[in-house]
Every structure is written in structure tokens, then in C-alpha cells.
Amino acid sequence: MTGIDIKEFSVHNSRFTILKILKQAEEKFRMSGVPNPRLDAEALLSRVLDIDRVGLYTQYERILSEEEVNNFFGLVERRNKREPLQYILGNTEFFGLEFVVTPDVLIPRPETEILVEKALNRVKSYELGVMSKNKKNSKLRTPDSELKILDLCTGSGCIAVTLAKEIEGVKVYGVDISAKALRVAKENARRHEVEERIRFIQGNLFESFTIHCSRITDHGFRFDLIVSNPPYIPSSEINFLQEEVKDYEPREALDGGNNGLSYLKRIIKEAPDYLKSGGSLLLEIGYKQKERVFEIAEEREIYQTPVIINDFAGIERVVKLNIR
Numbered sequence: 001m002t003g004i005d006i007k008e009f010s011v012h013n014s015r016f017t018i019l020k021i022l023k024q025a026e027e028k029f030r031m032s033g034v035p036n037p038r039l040d041a042e043a044l045l046s047r048v049l050d051i052d053r054v055g056l057y058t059q060y061e062r063i064l065s066e067e068e069v070n071n072f073f074g075l076v077e078r079r080n081k082r083e084p085l086q087y088i089l090g091n092t093e094f095f096g097l098e099f100v101v102t103p104d105v106l107i108p109r110p111e112t113e114i115l116v117e118k119a120l121n122r123v124k125s126y127e128l129g130v131m132s133k134n135k136k137n138s139k140l141r142t143p144d145s146e147l148k149i150l151d152l153c154t155g156s157g158c159i160a161v162t163l164a165k166e167i168e169g170v171k172v173y174g175v176d177i178s179a180k181a182l183r184v185a186k187e188n189a190r191r192h193e194v195e196e197r198i199r200f201i202q203g204n205l206f207e208s209f210t211i212h213c214s215r216i217t218d219h220g221f222r223f224d225l226i227v228s229n230p231p232y233i234p235s236s237e238i239n240f241l242q243e244e245v246k247d248y249e250p251r252e253a254l255d256g257g258n259n260g261l262s263y264l265k266r267i268i269k270e271a272p273d274y275l276k277s278g279g280s281l282l283l284e285i286g287y288k289q290k291e292r293v294f295e296i297a298e299e300r301e302i303y304q305t306p307v308i309i310n311d312f313a314g315i316e317r318v319v320k321l322n323i324r
Helices: 017-033 038-047 053-060 066-080 084-091 111-125 158-166 181-191 205-212 236-241 262-274 290-302
Strands: 091-094 096-100 147-152 170-176 198-201 223-228 273-283 307-310 316-322
Touching: 017 038, 017 066, 017 205, 038 053, 038 066, 038 084, 066 084, 084 091, 096 158, 096 181, 111 147, 111 158, 111 223, 111 316, 147 158, 147 307, 158 170, 158 181, 158 198, 181 198, 205 262, 223 262, 262 273, 290 316
Parallel strands: 147 170, 147 223, 170 198, 223 273
Antiparallel strands: 091 096, 273 316, 307 316
């Protein structure tokens, strides 16, 4: 079976049922090599019908209209061309929150939730003197000692928004070189009602921050915590990535230069100039980049011994660097 031709159907044909149309889409995806064919088919049909997956299961015999079928298979064709499901739907979940995503931003990954968890743990540890708002009897900083966090390469804003949502008494700065990405990030901040606690700045890493906030930095402005999920894929490897990634996600959010370390190196070398004493840098890194990242950190001679955190697949994914 190679899929269906919608013209074959009549509105009164029983083949318009939810169950049968799902099977058709699933088979079409399966033959094209689309990952998670059934789940993707259900997600698309749920969007078209504006019901959740449970609703699909309880209405399997529901007969769909011609318009519903046409709308559904329009989305199926997009997914069949390997356009990411998240871009088709326009949103994705990250850390239990729903985020707007467009082709202007990298799609948030579950691995990046580890970076957020470690940032929250760093805050909750009392080392930075602030507790999560979800912690009972938490003691917050006073306004004159507001916790300041910098999120470099903020993209969709998923890290910045989540931290602003989870931590009371925080001011987050999100930097990205893409104006289009920042529009998405600002929309996500607005939707989660944290726009007053996040300042988004367009520019290139710390360069842009210094340019746009020179008045502040001249007065010794420093951060308690810097976090970043920068581009770290070696340029030569991008064309070998999954079609959904290499053909649709923004290359500038993926390409880390010849060895994948261009951004990581800059951040590690420059971060101490923007961190308070005792502050921390948390970085997401790529496969087999740990040793080189550790070497770069050691060159600064200001970081304590680096700490590595593995992701769910056991891959070294997050590096924590504390200032002495």
C-alpha cells in the first residue's frame, strides 16, 4: 500500500472513519521511513479535529467530512516530506510547558531539559542564595540582590522562559543573533507571563551583550549563572543528520564550525568576565566533545574542576563550570 488518493473517496464512504484514515496515514508514513508513524498520524488528526488522542480512540467510527479529510492529508503530505511534526503543529512541549516553534528556531530537545534541571539544582542548592518558587518556605533574594541569569543562543526561549517561570526573584537575559528567533522567544515569554522578567537582546554572544548593555557592564554588571545550548554540530556532519534536522531546522542554530567547538570555545573563554565570584557556567555539548571542552576550560585557570552530566542515553551532554 502506498497511501491513498483523496479523490477516491466520497463523503458518505465509511472509509472516512477516524480509524481507517489513521491506518492509511500510518502506512504512508511507515513506507516513507517517518519515525513514530502512528503517533504522528494521531497528532495531526487531533489537530485537524481539535480533539485529544483519547478523543480519537473513543470516536474511531466517526465519519469525517471531505474538508476534514483534505485538511488532514494536507498535513500528512507535509510530514511525509519530513517536515518536523513540531513545525507543522506550531508548538512542542518542553519541561512540562508548551512552546511556540517555527522554522526560525531549533526545536527544543529532551536532552536540553537536563541543562534546565541542573540550572535549577544550582539555584536550589543555596549556593546562589535563591530557592525555586515551588519549594515551601523558600527564602527569596531581596530586589537589590536579584538573581541574574544569562541564556546565550536562546532560540525559542525555552530555557530562559522555563527558568523565569520556575524561579522567583530572577532576572533572565536571553541573547540570540537572529531577530526572527527572538520574536518567537518573546512570544513564548508573553504566553507564559514572564516577559517582565526576561530581557531579550539581539547579537553575537557576549559581544552583543556588551554593545547593547555597555552602560550596565561598565558598572561591573555580572551574572550569577550563565547557561547555553549553542551550535555544536561539526559543519561536515550536518548533511548526515536526520532529514527533519538538516533540511528544516535553522543551520545557524546547529553549525558549530569545523570541529563543532567554535561557540563553545568562545563562551568558555569569555564567560568568567561576566560571572560573579562563585557563579556557574552550564553548557550543552555534543558527542565526544567533553575532553576538548575540559581542556579549553583549564586554559582559563579560573574554573574549578569541570563536572559532566550524561543524558538519558548515557552520552556526556552537560558541562558545569564553577568559578573559583
